[in-house]
Structure formats: structure tokens, C-alpha cells
Amino acid sequence: MNLGYLGLEIRRALRAPGTLLFTIGFPAMFYLLEMMLFKDVAGAGATGAGTSAADYPVTIMVGLCAWGVMTAGLLIGTRVVHERTAGWQRQLRLTPLSGAGFLIGKVTVGMAVALPTAIVVPVVAVLVEGVQLTPVGWLHATVLVWLGSLPFAIMGLLIGQLSNKDNVQNFVIVGMLLLAMFGGLFMPLDMLPPWWNDLAQFVPSYWLAEIGRVGVLPGYGTIVTPVLVLLGWSVVLAAGVVWRYQRDSARN
Numbered sequence: 001m002n003l004g005y006l007g008l009e010i011r012r013a014l015r016a017p018g019t020l021l022f023t024i025g026f027p028a029m030f031y032l033l034e035m036m037l038f039k040d041v042a043g044a045g046a047t048g049a050g051t052s053a054a055d056y057p058v059t060i061m062v063g064l065c066a067w068g069v070m071t072a073g074l075l076i077g078t079r080v081v082h083e084r085t086a087g088w089q090r091q092l093r094l095t096p097l098s099g100a101g102f103l104i105g106k107v108t109v110g111m112a113v114a115l116p117t118a119i120v121v122p123v124v125a126v127l128v129e130g131v132q133l134t135p136v137g138w139l140h141a142t143v144l145v146w147l148g149s150l151p152f153a154i155m156g157l158l159i160g161q162l163s164n165k166d167n168v169q170n171f172v173i174v175g176m177l178l179l180a181m182f183g184g185l186f187m188p189l190d191m192l193p194p195w196w197n198d199l200a201q202f203v204p205s206y207w208l209a210e211i212g213r214v215g216v217l218p219g220y221g222t223i224v225t226p227v228l229v230l231l232g233w234s235v236v237l238a239a240g241v242v243w244r245y246q247r248d249s250a251r252n
Helices: 003-015 019-041 056-074 076-086 088-093 099-129 135-147 150-162 168-182 194-200 204-216 224-251
Strands: none
Touching: 003 099, 019 056, 019 099, 056 076, 056 099, 056 135, 056 150, 056 168, 056 204, 076 099, 076 150, 076 168, 099 135, 099 150, 099 224, 135 204, 150 168, 150 204, 150 224, 168 194, 168 204, 204 224
């Protein structure tokens, strides 16, 4: 992978209108809004064992941190469609850049854009809401959640490869909202009906948030299952991206 090409891609992504607003501003603002609206009523879950008021700020912190890094990954789709429309990908296919190289470059850009979110949301939670995090908690809520965004960056790339300029925003926005809602990113799952909890385990965003919850909620569980599930999603989605890129290269 050419480092010059990679640096160019990162600069182009950061200059895109709305990138920092969607990936940093919105998650931090939504966190503060949720604290104002729902913090005092936490604990009245549908199952009778809702998240306690003490755990609510840190649980939502993890959820919105996951939402931010996930959104940064999915937004790759809109940039890819714009590049295809402008003929940039056609030029890339004339170079020795392989399908795997294309995948690595785009995913690296998406994850670079996602990194600030993984830092800003926990910092806001600590400074404004007084959330206390151990070193392990910081590791899970920032670095590991950020690394867990890998399949969403690949998913955004695949959306960009399969959609067009007329429908890509619909796919990205609807996908972002569905993944957030059914993955329990906006609200603790134990405040929702039992069937919602069962459904969430089929959604990759649930496992992304689980990586953070393991580190910030005492005795919550193990990180092994979330990591394996997200790796599985990454492999399947990456295969789809490489196949699509090679197919387009052969066509041209």
C-alpha cells in the first residue's frame, strides 16, 4: 500500500463537509442529550431489571462511542460513490492497485476518521457526567471499540461499491439507524422487551458495544465472543468488497 496514496485519502476524507460533525459532534451531543432526558428514569427496564442509574452514564457512553465509530465506517460508502461517479475508481483500476490494496486503503481511511470519536465521547462522559474509568475501562471504551469498528468500515465500502449516487445516502442512513436501534446503542437493552435482546445478538453493532461493556461494567462477561463475531463479519464483508472490485476491473 502506497503511503502517499493513503495520506491523500485521509486528507480528502477529513476535508469532506460534515465528516467531523457526524463522527464526533453528533455522538458527543447525543450523549449529553440522553443524560439530560433519561438519566433520572434509568432503572425501570421492561424486564424489571433495568440498568441502574449509576451504570446508565457509562452504558450510554459505550453505546454512543460505538455508534460514532460505526457511522464513520459507514460514511465511506458515500465517498466511494462520489469517486465512482467522478471516475476516480476507473483511474485507480488502471494502476497496479489490487482489490486487497483498495480494501486496505479505504478501510484504513475510515478507521482513521473514526479514531477521534472513540476518544471524545469517553472524555465528555468523564468531564461532564463524572464517569470513572479504570485503565482497563479506558482501553475497552477507546482503543478496543475503535478496533472493533473494522467490519463497519468494510460494510461502508461494500455499500459504496453496490449503490449509486441516487440511493447511497438512503442505504447509509437507514443502515446506521437500524444497526444503532437493534444493536442497543441508543438505549440499554435491559430497558427494552426480551425479544429485542434476542434479536440484537444477530446485529454486529451489538457485539461492538459488547467490547466496551466488558471493560466498563464489572463482571459483565468475556471479550472473546464479540471479537470472534466481528472478525467473522469482517471476513465475509471483505470478500464481497474484493470480489466487486475485481469484477469491475475485469469489466473495464
